[in-house]
Amino acid sequence: xxxxxxxxxxxxxxxxxxxxxxxxxxxxxxxxxxxxxxxxxxxxxxxxxxxxxxxxxxxxxxxxxxxxxxxxxxxxxxxxxxxxxxxxxxxxxxxxxxxxxxxxxxxxxxxxxxxxxxxxxxxxxxxxxxxxxxxxxxxxxxxxxxxxxxxxxxxxxxxxxxxxxxxxxxxxxxxxxxxxxxxxxxxxxxxxxxxxxxxxxxxxxxxxxxxxxxxxxxxxxxxxxxxxxxxxxxxxxxxxxxxxxxxxxxxxxxxxxxxxxxxxxxxxxxxxxxxxxxxxxxxxxxxxxxxxxxxxxxxxxxxxxxxxxxxxxxxxxxxxxxxxxxxxxxxxxxx
Amino acid sequence: xxxxxxxxxxxxxxxxxxxxxxxxxxxxxxxxxxxxxxxxxxxxxxxxxxxxxxxxxxxxxxxxxxxxxxxxxxxxxxxxxxxxxxxxxxxxxxxxxxxxxxxxxxxxxxxxxxxxxxxxxxxxxxxxxxxxxxxxxxxxxxxxxxxxxxxxxxxxxxxxxxxxxxxxxxxxxxxxxxxxxxxxxxxxxxxxxxxxxxxxxxxxxxxxxxxxxxxxxxxxxxxxxxxxxxxxxxxxxxxxxxxxxxxxxxxxxxxxxxxxxxxxxxxxxxxxxxxxxxxxxxxxxxxxxxxxxxxxxxxxxxxxxxxxxxxxxxxxxxxxxxxxxxxxxxxxxxxx
Numbered sequence: 001x002x003x004x005x006x007x008x009x010x011x012x013x014x015x016x017x018x019x020x021x022x023x024x025x026x027x028x029x030x031x032x033x034x035x036x037x038x039x040x041x042x043x044x045x046x047x048x049x050x051x052x053x054x055x056x057x058x059x060x061x062x063x064x065x066x067x068x069x070x071x072x073x074x075x076x077x078x079x080x081x082x083x084x085x086x087x088x089x090x091x092x093x094x095x096x097x098x099x100x101x102x103x104x105x106x107x108x109x110x111x112x113x114x115x116x117x118x119x120x121x122x123x124x125x126x127x128x129x130x131x132x133x134x135x136x137x138x139x140x141x142x143x144x145x146x147x148x149x150x151x152x153x154x155x156x157x158x159x160x161x162x163x164x165x166x167x168x169x170x171x172x173x174x175x176x177x178x179x180x181x182x183x184x185x186x187x188x189x190x191x192x193x194x195x196x197x198x199x200x201x202x203x204x205x206x207x208x209x210x211x212x213x214x215x216x217x218x219x220x221x222x223x224x225x226x227x228x229x230x231x232x233x234x235x236x237x238x239x240x241x242x243x244x245x246x247x248x249x250x251x252x253x254x255x256x257x258x259x260x261x262x263x264x265x266x267x268x269x270x271x272x273x274x275x276x277x278x279x280x281x282x283x284x285x286x287x288x289x290x291x292x293x294x295x296x297x298x299x300x301x302x303x304x305x306x307x308x309x310x311x312x313x314x315x316x317x318x319x320x321x322x323x324x325x326x327x328x329x330x331x332x333x334x335x
Numbered sequence: 336x337x338x339x340x341x342x343x344x345x346x347x348x349x350x351x352x353x354x355x356x357x358x359x360x361x362x363x364x365x366x367x368x369x370x371x372x373x374x375x376x377x378x379x380x381x382x383x384x385x386x387x388x389x390x391x392x393x394x395x396x397x398x399x400x401x402x403x404x405x406x407x408x409x410x411x412x413x414x415x416x417x418x419x420x421x422x423x424x425x426x427x428x429x430x431x432x433x434x435x436x437x438x439x440x441x442x443x444x445x446x447x448x449x450x451x452x453x454x455x456x457x458x459x460x461x462x463x464x465x466x467x468x469x470x471x472x473x474x475x476x477x478x479x480x481x482x483x484x485x486x487x488x489x490x491x492x493x494x495x496x497x498x499x500x501x502x503x504x505x506x507x508x509x510x511x512x513x514x515x516x517x518x519x520x521x522x523x524x525x526x527x528x529x530x531x532x533x534x535x536x537x538x539x540x541x542x543x544x545x546x547x548x549x550x551x552x553x554x555x556x557x558x559x560x561x562x563x564x565x566x567x568x569x570x571x572x573x574x575x576x577x578x579x580x581x582x583x584x585x586x587x588x589x590x591x592x593x594x595x596x597x598x599x600x601x602x603x604x605x606x607x608x609x610x611x612x613x614x615x616x617x618x619x620x621x622x623x624x625x626x627x628x629x630x631x632x633x634x635x636x637x638x639x640x641x642x643x644x645x646x647x648x649x650x651x652x653x654x655x656x657x658x659x660x661x662x663x664x665x666x667x668x669x670x671x
Contacts, residue, residue, distance in 0.1 A: 163356060165602075166654060168609045168646035171627055172364075175639050178631050179368045179379065266500055270613055273502050274628055289502055293617055297510050304510065308503035316498040 040328035047324020053317035061125040068115035075119045075283050079110035095302025107300040116283040117310050123278050127198050128264040132257050134203025139210025147218025161208035173201050177276040194279050202267050210256050217252050221245050251329040258322035262315040285311050339662050346658045350651055357647045362407050365640050379636040382439040393438055396422035435637035444641030454524050455622035459607040461538055462545035470550035474557025496551025505544040505617035524620050541618045560592035598657055605653025609646025
């Protein structure tokens with residue numbers, strides 16, 4: 001994570017000693033911006049906790065299958081023997097928690113909640129990360145072009161971003177999922193088509209946020225002396241864009257990607273909550289909450305709390321880590 | 336002042352252009368994408384599991400065989416002068432502003448929107464006042480008492496607020512307050528004119544859930560803005576002039592810190608008026624957000640399209656209001 005920031009090689013310009021202030025300087029040697037950022041990040045305990053939780057979540061998402069089979073559970077298997085036939089709630093207290101079913105079972109169907117939460121994490125992460133990738137690619141390209149070339153190009157692209165931000169996001173996303181429907185695209189299976197569609201839609205609606213920030217950053221970078229120097233040495237526009245400007249945008253890109261991931265996780269959950277997200281029986285936290293909202297929360301509150309808590313922990317972990325990363329990479333911020 | 340009028344006129348023109356583009360994009364989405372993926376829009380008009388005959392009569396009635404530009408022209412015409420739909424046997428009239436006609440419910444989309452709008456309006460109006468007041472107040476206090484216990488507690492709570500999805504807070508509130516403790520049982524919409532007290536009592540839980548989310552956001556923003564302005568030179572100047580601290584804070588710091596809040600408030604309110612979909616769905620309130628979800632489950636494309644356009648209009652309009660307010664609040668805007 002630290003390496004790309006070294007490209008600039010302008011440790012003297014950033015004056016690391018001045019920035020660090022109170023931190024004891026063991027030996028006088030130049031520190032790269034990446035090293036400084038890492039030192040700051042290490043001191044931010046909340047960010048580190050957030051980072052650790054994020055890594056754990058990623059591991060859970062990757063190894064969802066392994067973990068749930070270790071626990072001996074299948075996310076799609078029904079366990080009607082664990083459901084009270086009269087109330088359709090899980091037998092036993094706390095939503096049917098037991099050593100077999102660590103987080104209990106779903107009301108009515110009796111599916112294992114623990115393994116469904118794991119698989120839900122996987123779906124959530126896949127969609128959020130891929131969608132963030134889409135947003136970053138579009139946002140950075142448009143932002144850099146608008147900021148670097150300025151003039152009419154900038155005017156047009158900025159208006160385009162304003163326009164997109166003026167769209168009722170959720171409504172459009174719902175309508176799009178509906179219109180695209182279940183037609184299978186490019187030979188993907190039904191579930192994967194839906195995931196693909198969600199990634200494109202979520203990614204597409206969020207790129208202007210990144211685009212605006214990158215445009216602003218590029219605008220100020222463009223006037224820097226070393227860009228001027230490169231230009232006067234005869235460097236071509238693509239060379240300046242890719243070798244001089246882009247490496248200096250790695251910091252903001254990293255920060256805003258981290259901050260956009262939780263937004264995307266919530267977006268996916270919201271769509272699934274409204275019944276236009278991931279298709280059942282595939283597990284999704286949003287869909288679990290949707291079931292709970294249909295009245296199940298009254299007979300089995302535990303079924304509402306588990307996916308809600310999973311969403312909350314995930315989103316807050318990404319937010320804490322992203323905030324910490326921003327503070328570490330931005331020397332002006334001293335909250 | 337003529338500058339302001341010029342500025343407002345420019346913004347008005349922009350609004351018209353923006354609405355025009357939004358309507359074209361909306362239209363393209365609903366008509367081009369289905370044909371690209373091989374479904375006829377008529378199927379999406381015709382309700383659940385339509386028979387081929389129904390699809391055919393829908394196709395004729397709504398002129399779905401025409402080319403897309405022609406259909407778009409008819410659609411725009413309908414907004415201003417109304418439209419007649421006719422396939423010989425089945426005639427319907429859609430008065431202006433005609434945002435489409437629901438085949439499934441056999442009535443203009445506009446009627447459905449206006450009948451559900453009071454719910455959405457009530458939600459947005461009450462919640463926005465609550466979150467604006469509490470959010471900025473907490474933000475200002477936090478900034479003034481920086482690093483105090485209050486600041487830490489408030490910011491911790493705010494972080495929780497922005498990280499909790501509204502449908503989760505809403506459900507927890509419903510489960511505890513409405514269901515378990517029976518303090519506000521059986522949340523449903525009561526018209527303001529029917530019984531104001533009952534209206535407010537039923538709206539209280541949705542308002543609180545929305546407030547928890549948005550106040551958290553506003554508290555964080557206000558705090559950051561206040562911390563930034565409080566360290567500006569003009570604050571030192573104001574203090575040096577011998578102004579009282581309260582005057583420095585309210586007249587100089589807060590005013591500058593609030594300008595970005597005005598922008599965001601306008602946008603949030605616009606989005607919310609276009610349908611607080613998640614809140615309405617969680618609490619089972621039938622506002623226009625809920626209307627669009629219902630329309631999906633009963634395969635009623637004209638309603639989805641009408642609501643989307645209507646919501647976009649609110650957002651664009653909110654943008655305009657914010658811009659105009661800005662021209663009065665911030666003198667720099669007038670001369671740019």
